Amino acid sequence: MMKQFILVATFLLLVKSTNGQTPFITRDSLNINNINASVLLHGDMWWAPNLGIAECGFPSGSGKNIGFASSLWMSGYDDGGTLHIAAQTYRQTGMDYWPGPMYPTDTLTYATSSNWAKFWKVYRTDIQTFLAIGTHTTTNTPASILNWPGKGNTYATGAGGVSLTVSTAMAPFVDLNANGIYEPLFGEYPDFNGDEAIWWVFSDNGPTHTETGGRPLGIEVHVMSYGYKRNTLIDNVVYYDYTIINRSANNYHNFRFTQWADMDLGYYNDDFIGFDTVHRMGIIYNGAVNDGAGVSTSNKYGTQIPIAGVTMISFPGDSGSSIVPAGSFTYYVNSSSSIIGNPTVDTQYNNYMRAKVRNGEHLSNDYQGPGVPCAGYGLGPNVNYIYTGNPGILSGWTECGCNNIPGDRRFIISSNDLTLPAGSVNKLTMALVTTYPDSPNACPGASFDSLFIYTDTAWSVFFNPLPPIPMVVEQLGISGNIISVYPNPAVSTITVTGAGNICKDGFCTIINSMGKKYLVPASMMGLNTEINVENLPQGVYMLQTVDEKSAVYLKFFKEQR
Numbered sequence: 001m002m003k004q005f006i007l008v009a010t011f012l013l014l015v016k017s018t019n020g021q022t023p024f025i026t027r028d029s030l031n032i033n034n035i036n037a038s039v040l041l042h043g044d045m046w047w048a049p050n051l052g053i054a055e056c057g058f059p060s061g062s063g064k065n066i067g068f069a070s071s072l073w074m075s076g077y078d079d080g081g082t083l084h085i086a087a088q089t090y091r092q093t094g095m096d097y098w099p100g101p102m103y104p105t106d107t108l109t110y111a112t113s114s115n116w117a118k119f120w121k122v123y124r125t126d127i128q129t130f131l132a133i134g135t136h137t138t139t140n141t142p143a144s145i146l147n148w149p150g151k152g153n154t155y156a157t158g159a160g161g162v163s164l165t166v167s168t169a170m171a172p173f174v175d176l177n178a179n180g181i182y183e184p185l186f187g188e189y190p191d192f193n194g195d196e197a198i199w200w201v202f203s204d205n206g207p208t209h210t211e212t213g214g215r216p217l218g219i220e221v222h223v224m225s226y227g228y229k230r231n232t233l234i235d236n237v238v239y240y241d242y243t244i245i246n247r248s249a250n251n252y253h254n255f256r257f258t259q260w261a262d263m264d265l266g267y268y269n270d271d272f273i274g275f276d277t278v279h280r281m282g283i284i285y286n287g288a289v290n291d292g293a294g295v296s297t298s299n300k301y302g303t304q305i306p307i308a309g310v311t312m313i314s315f316p317g318d319s320g321s322s323i324v325p326a327g328s329f330t331y332y333v334n335s336s337s338s339i340i341g342n343p344t345v346d347t348q349y350n351n352y353m354r355a356k357v358r359n360g361e362h363l364s365n366d367y368q369g370p371g372v373p374c375a376g377y378g379l380g381p382n383v384n385y386i387y388t389g390n391p392g393i394l395s396g397w398t399e400c401g402c403n404n405i406p407g408d409r410r411f412i413i414s415s416n417d418l419t420l421p422a423g424s425v426n427k428l429t430m431a432l433v434t435t436y437p438d439s440p441n442a443c444p445g446a447s448f449d450s451l452f453i454y455t456d457t458a459w460s461v462f463f464n465p466l467p468p469i470p471m472v473v474e475q476l477g478i479s480g481n482i483i484s485v486y487p488n489p490a491v492s493t494i495t496v497t498g499a500g501n502i503c504k505d506g507f508c509t510i511i512n513s514m515g516k517k518y519l520v521p522a523s524m525m526g527l528n529t530e531i532n533v534e535n536l537p538q539g540v541y542m543l544q545t546v547d548e549k550s551a552v553y554l555k556f557f558k559e560q561r
Contacts, residue, residue: 021110021208023049024040024041024099024113025040025048026040026117026119026159027039027040029055030226030238031196032194032195032196032227032229033228033229033236033238034059034060034434035057035058035060035066035227035237035238035434036055036056036060036061037057037067037432038055041098041118041119041202042091042095042097042098042099043072043088043204043221044071044088044090044091044097049091054069056432058236058308058434063298063299064298065266066263066265066306066308066434067308068263068268069089069261069262070259070261070262071259071260072088072221072242072257072260073088073258073259073260073349073353073412074255074256074258075255075256075258075346075349075353076217076256076420077254077255079251079253083346084214084217084218084250085346086211086214086219087260089211089262089342093211094211095207095209095210095211096204096209096211096212097202097204097206097211097221098110098113098202098204098206099113099116099117099200099201100112100117100202101201101203102218102220103220104167106218106249107218108205108206110206113206113207114159115159115162115164116158116164116201117158117159118158118159120148120171120200121144121196121197122144122192122199123196124194124195124196124468126142126144126145127189127468130145131187136185136186136187141184141185144190146184148171148184149170149201150166150170150171150172150182150190151167151182152166152183153182153183153184155184166182170222171190172190172224173188173189173191174189174190174191176188192224192226193226193239194226194227194228194465195226195469197226198224198225198226199225200222200223201220202220202221202223203221204216205248212345214345214346214349214350215346218246218247218249218250219244219245219246219247221242221243221245222242222243224239224240224241225238225240225241226238226241227239228461228466234461234466236435236436237431237433239430239431239458240431241429243425243427244257244425245425246422246423246424249422250422251421252419252420252421253417253419253420254417255417256327256414256415257315257414257418257426258412258414258415259282259312259412260410260411260412261282261410261411261412263282263308263409263411265285265301265305265306266291266300267292267295269406269408270288270292271406271409272285272387272399272400272443273285274387274388274389274391274398274399275388275411276448276452276455277326277385279452280311280312280323280326281312281413281433282412283308283448284309284409284411285305285400285443285446286301286305286406286442286443286446287400287407287442288443289303289439289442289444289445290302290303291303291305301437303439303442304437304439305437305438305441305442306435306436306437307435307441307446307451308435308451309432309434309451310411310431310432311430311455311459312326312413312429312430313429313430313459313462314427314428314429314462315415316426316428317416317418321463324415326384326413327417328355328363328412328413328414329384329385329386329411329413329414330355330357330363330376330386330412331376331387331409331411332352332357332358332412333407333408334408338358339357339358339359339361340358340375343358347360355385357376357377361377361378362377363377363382363383364376364379364380365397366378366379366380367380367402370402370403371403372402372403373403373405374397374399374404375404389401390448390449391444391446392449399443400446406443415428431455433454438450484496484497484554485497490559492532492534492561493531493532494530494543494556495528495529495530495531496531496543497527497528503529506521506523507520509543510531510536510541510542511542511543512537512539512542520535520536531543538559538560539557540555540556540558541555541556541558542555
């Protein structure tokens with residue numbers, strides 16, 4: 001009921017202005033794979049503030065959700081020892097973050113925020129189509145590429161189509177001539193991983209700073225969220241790359257980056273949380289074998305329940321494959337009175353980011369054996385992480401093993417203390433990961449082992465991004481020429497018409513349906529290329545027809561003689 005009260009209060013806030021400035025409820029979704037995760041402009045995501053509902057659907061289109069809200073929290077101390085902080089939860093007390101950048105100063109006006117109140121979404125297929133065009137114009141360039149807010153782009157547009165002046169580094173792009181200016185009509189395009197991506201920017205020193213009530217940091221945050229659609233484990237992952245710029249004149253000490261998450265797994269009030277130190281991952285799993293039993297809601301998984309997590313793949317301080325430990329993992333519950341309840345002032349938000357509960361008491365390992373309830377404070381030695389066991393191992397420190405009462409949990413994953421000089425730029429990456437719904441995923445009987453498989457995949461793909469899916473066509477039109485392959489099917493040779501010399505040093509690269517590459521002899525005949533495929537096994541093949549960046553291929557079938 002407490003969560004419902006918060007949502008009502010949030011809605012009332014949204015229908016009126018905040019200190020005369022109306023918050024933005026604009027949202028979009030990263031929805032290319034099995035997760036449909038919404039994003040919002042004020043640094044929060046996974047929900048619809050004006051509707052008071054979760055929007056982190058899994059499986060996509062099922063009406064069920066693995067999360068309710070999440071955002072980036074940050075805090076640090078200036079040279080005088082004064083706390084500065086920024087966070088966002090449910091908007092019930094207003095906003096710490098506002099959409100838009102802070103240049104040339106460390107402040108963001110409402111007018112600038114209004115212009116930048118937009119998400120820029122792009123698909124890999126947009127890039128492939130764009131690269132297959134010989135000459136780029138404002139009419140044949142996709143809007144997602146033409147209007148991309150790269151530095152210096154004269155075609156960049158913001159909310160409502162307003163023209164933007166992008167004078168500093170903003171959305172990343174492929175800079176073909178290395179002049180630092182985004183020029184889409186010269187063939188430059190957005191730079192991102194995945195098959196779909198959304199970019200946006202927000203800052204913490206805008207029109208209001210009322211979520212925490214603390215002193216603003218003067219920090220600007222660029223976010224790139226992206227996902228892959230490959231019909232593999234990676235389809236259960238969504239990435240969030242943060243670029244964080246200290247636009248203030250302050251040098252911050254004991255600074256912490258933190259990911260906060262309210263991960264309601266279906267029905268919100270029967271969850272447990274845990275932490276995996278290896279993957280720096282906060283985990284949500286069900287505390288009851290029947291999610292939402294006896295509750296009238298469509299947002300429940302019943303007996304087929306997933307396990308989900310938020311993993312911090314990249315933190316400042318990491319170096320290649322060597323990663324630093326998380327600074328802390330703590331949690332709180334949906335309560336206004338408990339010392340592990342909802343934070344209401346800046347010092348309480350700050351405590352949760354530093355291995356403490358709301359009143360400043362340090363976390364402690366109070367595990368006393370299976371079946372003995374434990375809360376992570378009050379008894380035992382001080383620790384930086386809570387519930388670090390795997391419920392699949394009965395002797396581990398877990399909520400399931402402690403026989404806790406399931407409920408509505410939020411958790412906080414923090415970096416170690418850092419120094420953040422004025423003007424510095426830091427990057428970190430978070431990923432949302434989930435298993436498929438299954439019956440053994442709840443307490444008792446839950447294990448994190450299957451989630452670790454998906455998480456290992458998320459980490460692996462982050463460090464080794466997947467190549468684009470080839471755009472496979474029967475024929476292709478470029479600059480007025482129709483490029484095609486014949487005969488199709490073929491037995492001994494194929495001829496590619498209208499493409500000119502598409503091979504190098506007398507050989508072409510042919511790729512079979514399993515991704516294996518073959519180098520086969522080729523020769524030029526005017527504007528056509530004749531390719532010898534006689535020694536290829538029977539099957540479906542792809543022949544690249546333009547430069548590798550375009551990932552456009554012609555498909556043909558090889559028959560046996």
